[in-house]
Amino acid sequence: MTPPIVSADIAVVGAGPAGLAAAVAAAESGATVVLVDAGAQPGGQFWRHRPETVVPVPDGQGHHGWKSYLDLRARFDAARHQGLITYLPGLQVWMAQQNQPAQGDDAGFTLRTTPTVAEAASDRSAAGARTVVARRLVLCTGGYDRQLPVPGWDLPGVMAAGGIQAFIKANGILPGKRFVIAGTGPFLLPVAANIAEAGGKVLAVLESSSPTTWLPHLRAAAGVPEKALEGAEYAAVFARHRIPYRTRSIVTEVLGSGSLGADHASGVRTAKVDADGSVRPGTERVYEDVDVVGFGWGFTPQMELPLSFGVETRLDTDGSLVGVVDERQQSSVPGLYLAGEVTGVGGATLAVLEGLAAGTAAAGGSALPQKTAASEKTTARHRRFAEAMHRAHPVPPAWQDWLTPETTVCRCEEVTAGEITEARESLGARDARSLKSFTRAGMGWCQGRVCGFASACLGAGPGASPTAESLSSAAKRPLAAPVGIGELAALDADYEDPTNSLLKGDRA
Amino acid sequence: MNQGSDVLVIGAGVIGAATAYFAARQGLSVTVIDKGLPASGTSSACEGNILVSDKELGPELELTRYSLGVWHQDLGEHKKLWEFESKGGIIVASRESSLASLNRVMAVQTGYGVAVEELDQDALREAEPHISREALGGASYSEDCQVQPMLVAAHLVRLATEAGARFLADTPVTGFLRSGSSSSGSSRSGSSSSGSAANGGRVTGVKTPRGDFFADAVVNCTGTWAGELAALAGVSVPVLPRRGFVMVTEPLPPMVHHKVYAAEYIDNVGSSDAGLQGSPVVEGTPSGTILIGSTRERVGFDRTVSTDALSLLARNSTALFPFLKHVKAIRHYHGFRPYCPDHLPVIGHDERAPGLWHAAGHEGAGIGLSAGTGKLLAQALLGQTPDLDLSPFAPARFGELPASEPAHHSTSPQSAEHREEATA
Ligand SMILES: Cc1cc2nc3c(=O)[nH]c(=O)nc-3n(C[C@H](O)[C@H](O)[C@H](O)COP(=O)(O)OP(=O)(O)OC[C@H]3O[C@@H](n4cnc5c(N)ncnc54)[C@H](O)[C@@H]3O)c2cc1C
Ligand SMILES: Cc1cc2nc3c(=O)[nH]c(=O)nc-3n(C[C@H](O)[C@H](O)[C@H](O)COP(=O)(O)OP(=O)(O)OC[C@H]3O[C@@H](n4cnc5c(N)ncnc54)[C@H](O)[C@@H]3O)c2cc1C
Numbered sequence: 001m002t003p004p005i006v007s008a009d010i011a012v013v014g015a016g017p018a019g020l021a022a023a024v025a026a027a028e029s030g031a032t033v034v035l036v037d038a039g040a041q042p043g044g045q046f047w048r049h050r051p052e053t054v055v056p057v058p059d060g061q062g063h064h065g066w067k068s069y070l071d072l073r074a075r076f077d078a079a080r081h082q083g084l085i086t087y088l089p090g091l092q093v094w095m096a097q098q099n100q101p102a103q104g105d106d107a108g109f110t111l112r113t114t115p116t117v118a119e120a121a122s123d124r125s126a127a128g129a130r131t132v133v134a135r136r137l138v139l140c141t142g143g144y145d146r147q148l149p150v151p152g153w154d155l156p157g158v159m160a161a162g163g164i165q166a167f168i169k170a171n172g173i174l175p176g177k178r179f180v181i182a183g184t185g186p187f188l189l190p191v192a193a194n195i196a197e198a199g200g201k202v203l204a205v206l207e208s209s210s211p212t213t214w215l216p217h218l219r220a221a222a223g224v225p226e227k228a229l230e231g232a233e234y235a236a237v238f239a240r241h242r243i244p245y246r247t248r249s250i251v252t253e254v255l256g257s258g259s260l261g262a263d264h265a266s267g268v269r270t271a272k273v274d275a276d277g278s279v280r281p282g283t284e285r286v287y288e289d290v291d292v293v294g295f296g297w298g299f300t301p302q303m304e305l306p307l308s309f310g311v312e313t314r315l316d317t318d319g320s321l322v323g324v325v326d327e328r329q330q331s332s333v334p335g336l337y338l339a340g341e342v343t344g345v346g347g348a349t350l351a352v353l354e355g356l357a358a359g360t361a362a363a364g365g366s367a368l369p370q371k372t373a374a375s376e377k378t379t380a381r382h383r384r385f386a387e388a389m390h391r392a393h394p395v396p397p398a399w400q401d402w403l404t405p406e407t408t409v410c411r412c413e414e415v416t417a418g419e420i421t422e423a424r425e426s427l428g429a430r431d432a433r434s435l436k437s438f439t440r441a442g443m444g445w446c447q448g449r450v451c452g453f454a455s456a457c458l459g460a461g462p463g464a465s466p467t468a469e470s471l472s473s474a475a476k477r478p479l480a481a482p483v484g485i486g487e488l489a490a491l492d493a494d495y496e497d498p499t500n501s502l503l504k505g506d507r508a
Numbered sequence: 509m510n511q512g513s514d515v516l517v518i519g520a521g522v523i524g525a526a527t528a529y530f531a532a533r534q535g536l537s538v539t540v541i542d543k544g545l546p547a548s549g550t551s552s553a554c555e556g557n558i559l560v561s562d563k564e565l566g567p568e569l570e571l572t573r574y575s576l577g578v579w580h581q582d583l584g585e586h587k588k589l590w591e592f593e594s595k596g597g598i599i600v601a602s603r604e605s606s607l608a609s610l611n612r613v614m615a616v617q618t619g620y621g622v623a624v625e626e627l628d629q630d631a632l633r634e635a636e637p638h639i640s641r642e643a644l645g646g647a648s649y650s651e652d653c654q655v656q657p658m659l660v661a662a663h664l665v666r667l668a669t670e671a672g673a674r675f676l677a678d679t680p681v682t683g684f685l686r687s688g689s690s691s692s693g694s695s696r697s698g699s700s701s702s703g704s705a706a707n708g709g710r711v712t713g714v715k716t717p718r719g720d721f722f723a724d725a726v727v728n729c730t731g732t733w734a735g736e737l738a739a740l741a742g743v744s745v746p747v748l749p750r751r752g753f754v755m756v757t758e759p760l761p762p763m764v765h766h767k768v769y770a771a772e773y774i775d776n777v778g779s780s781d782a783g784l785q786g787s788p789v790v791e792g793t794p795s796g797t798i799l800i801g802s803t804r805e806r807v808g809f810d811r812t813v814s815t816d817a818l819s820l821l822a823r824n825s826t827a828l829f830p831f832l833k834h835v836k837a838i839r840h841y842h843g844f845r846p847y848c849p850d851h852l853p854v855i856g857h858d859e860r861a862p863g864l865w866h867a868a869g870h871e872g873a874g875i876g877l878s879a880g881t882g883k884l885l886a887q888a889l890l891g892q893t894p895d896l897d898l899s900p901f902a903p904a905r906f907g908e909l910p911a912s913e914p915a916h917h918s919t920s921p922q923s924a925e926h927r928e929e930a931t932a
Contacts, residue, residue, distance in 0.1 A: 097813065106544050308813075412759075413795055426666055427546070427662040428545055428546065428665075429662075429668060437662075438658060438662055440795065445758055447836065447838060477839065478839055484836055485800075485822045485833060487833075489822035
């Protein structure tokens with residue numbers, strides 16, 4: 001049985017700031033919209049909140065831009081009420097394809113979905129997987145924390161900084177008691193603040209950069225007043241909870257303990273670093289009694305769906321592979337729009353602005369969004385801020401020196417840094433793809449989502465940064481999400497698949 | 509300037525890598541060039557089965573068995589480098605009719621010395637506890653084994669360089685150098701307008717953006733590109749692509765212990781039918797993932813992902829192993845098998861363009877056949893009589909290049925496009 005088909009003018013993937021905004025803008029322009037999201041309720045990464053079944057009216061505590069969420073949410077609910085938006089939560093898109101142009105150029109797109117593990121386990125009377133067909137597609141798939149390996153990072157108790165925040169936002173409780181947060185970027189601050197406000201002890205926030213590198217960019221940053229405001233708030237939270245914020249500092253090793261060898265994180269070894277990330281000898285110190293270590297090295301945009309269409313990409317200032325879009329958020333593939341982190345990591349406010357532009361443009365009016373000039377200015381300011389932020393918080397070029405040959409790089413396949421060096425030096429591996437071929441790095445359950453960036457760096461060699469091609473080979477995932485083989489087997493063989501006309505008829 | 513070598517190998521897939529390895533070990537001076545890295549073509553988009561069980565009687569089976577010997581003896585010392593595993597294959601019959609044909613095949617194979625053992629229902633269940641209850645019986649092939657193909661290609665190239673060969677990555681061949689005439693042009697129109705290109709004298713080397721490379725013998729090991737390369741030398745080697753999808757599951761505890769195929773697989777392999785075919789080949793890997801291979805269809809170099817193909821793989825594999833219904837696929841990939849119309853590879857010297865040799869078109873068996881192909885070709889290059897008669901694989905069996913070029917040349921893949929995801 002092929003999953004029931006839902007059609008609309010526009011399909012949006014992702015219900016984070018960008019996707020919600022895109023769906024709302026498209027519906028308000030009169031289009032019908034299907035919004036598919038893996039989450040159980042709207043909000044995405046940034047506005048993740050406790051189940052509305054448990055807390056029906058969330059107060060937005062621990063959230064920024066909550067007013068903006070409430071505004072979008074009200075418009076979203078209204079459009080659903082009018083029947084303009086069909087909302088499909090709990091579904092992951094595992095494949096997105098362009099339909100074969102049968103008549104005209106508006107052949108459109110088809111999305112294949114599968115229930116998330118949580119959805120499948122829930123008692124909601126959800127109808128299960130759907131197939132979505134739409135004329136235009138807006139991809140707002142967001143991003144996730146970028147990770148760099150370090151000795152001991154494969155111990156239980158080590159989490160992505162964003163993972164800790166998501167845990168708190170979704171469950172209202174902490175994943176541990178005593179935390180160290182490390183990496184780079186302003187996003188470490190809200191994570192630490194969330195932990196402290198929820199009653200956890202943050203022993204330190206370790207930032208590999210130095211605020212003095214931030215100063216030259218203040219002019220650009222100051223253009224975004226709410227960012228300065230946020231900064232002041234965090235400073236207050238840090239002072240109130242006595243959270244030490246140490247710059248030019250990194251975790252060099254996660255220490256483990258356990259009755260049968262190291263089976264969970266119990267401390268960290270830290271050091272001071274130079275501007276390029278080289279460890280300064282004699283600066284080591286140890287934090288003990290740590291049960292959760294959170295790392296965040298910026299973000300990796302979730303690019304598999306855009307890449308599956310072969311969209312034009314570029315390397316952003318932070319070294320991420322992102323989609324190229326025009327001023328209306330349209331990608332190099334006609335009819336395919338991108339908004340949010342997939343066009344460049346820039347925070348929730350920018351994601352909303354891009355989503356609004358994409359939704360309006362996809363809804364087809366040549367009419368640009370209202371108040372264009374004003375919103376274009378705001379967008380430009382936020383982009384400048386994002387760029388300044390990326391420049392101030394680079395991945396330190398010398399980070400590969402922190403590894404020992406025994407350090408695990410790919411946790412799923414247990415590939416070590418030593419094996420990777422060997423493949424590079426004796427077999428000629430030089431990018432994420434050849435490393436995958438020769439070492440299996442990135443071939444496991446997470447399909448390189450965690451180690452892809454690091455692996456691309458290690459392929460390029462010490463001190464070098466990866467090419468767009470290498471990052472693209474690390475980010476291509478022919479299945480954008482795991483899908484049940486039983487579900488695949490049940491796809492109806494007789495169903496006239498609009499994407500597959502090639503397989504019918506003669507091909508000899 | 510580049511000094512010449514005895515042998516210049518074009519292509520560092522498994523076939524070119526094995527050829528270079530054996531030639532270098534025989535003391536020949538060898539240069540290997542590839543437009544990318546080792547294993548950037550089909551050899552990184554396949555499975556690593558070395559199968560005796562599915563081969564047609566005749567030259568293919570002989571080459572397979574010879575190659576198997578080379579894997580074990582000549583290359584035995586390196587087994588660990590490419591994760592060589594003698595895990596054995598099992599063919600399963602789920603219908604009375606297929607059981608009957610399987611029994612016939614077994615009888616014939618036994619006559620040819622293939623090690624095959626009949627499995628009744630109980631024995632089958634003991635060997636593969638999770639096999640479908642519908643399975644009636646099977647055949648066990650203890651000689652079937654497997655390797656990790658990307659590691660084979662990469663390590664054979666490395667070992668060849670340690671034996672004195674030279675390897676150049678990122679060096680596409682764009683034309684051939686010919687004695688007598690000034691070198692034939694790098695474009696096809698150039699070579700056809702010069703008229704005598706097809707018989708333009710001995711092939712003495714190749715042209716690349718990084719300069720000309722001279723050699724006494726030039727070996728075309730370019731897999732699905734082999735026809736395109738041959739055409740540059742004015743000869744016809746009709747190698748065509750046959751697409752195959754493979755699906756990979758989430759990692760699991762060991763559930764499938766051998767390479768398990770359905771009896772229909774044997775019928776499928778030798779077929780030229782363009783339609784989508786797939787009989788399941790299910791096997792566990794050391795990392796816990798299960799590989800479900802593979803479809804066969806002739807759609808040129810089309811890279812569009814086919815949900816029909818994935819669905820077919822899912823239906824066929826769950827029929828063999830029902831537990832797979834509740835398992836998730838985490839990825840899939842596809843590659844293009846290089847095949848000739850008569851389903852035999854092209855191995856040997858091309859009399860139509862003296863100095864040019866080919867080793868290509870190994871279809872769905874190139875990994876298994878690479879070791880034997882490389883060793884036999886090295887013997888021939890040295891002027892020795894090869895251990896196995898190569899005449900069934902002679903390139904000239906396809907006659908002259910037709911006046912107009914085979915259509916598929918124009919749709920040949922762009923390098924970046926053709927590069928395939930690495931495989932599990
Ligand atoms: C720790 C942390 C702290 C942050 N702090 C701040 C801050 O203080 N200020 C700020 O401005 N920004 C902050 N951000 C960044 C902010 O979260 C992002 O900028 C914002 O969420 C981007 O919005 P988005 O809509 O692009 O993506 P997201 O919010 O990530 O939403 C993407 C959605 O798409 C869904 N999705 C993805 N792939 C699929 C698929 N295949 N099928 C179905 N659904 C899919 C996801 O489930 C998700 O719901 C922070 C992020 C993190 C992780
Ligand atoms: C899905 C699938 C499953 C398979 N399973 C198996 C199996 O289980 N067992 C088995 O034995 N076989 C299997 N095969 C078949 C096997 O993969 C092929 O037969 C084999 O890889 C062919 O190797 P090759 O070296 O001839 O070609 P390739 O690996 O394609 O190598 C050709 C090389 O030539 C290079 N090249 C091309 N043009 C140029 C140029 N102009 N200049 C320089 N270099 C050039 C390319 O970059 C490439 O590296 C499978 C194939 C597929 C698609």
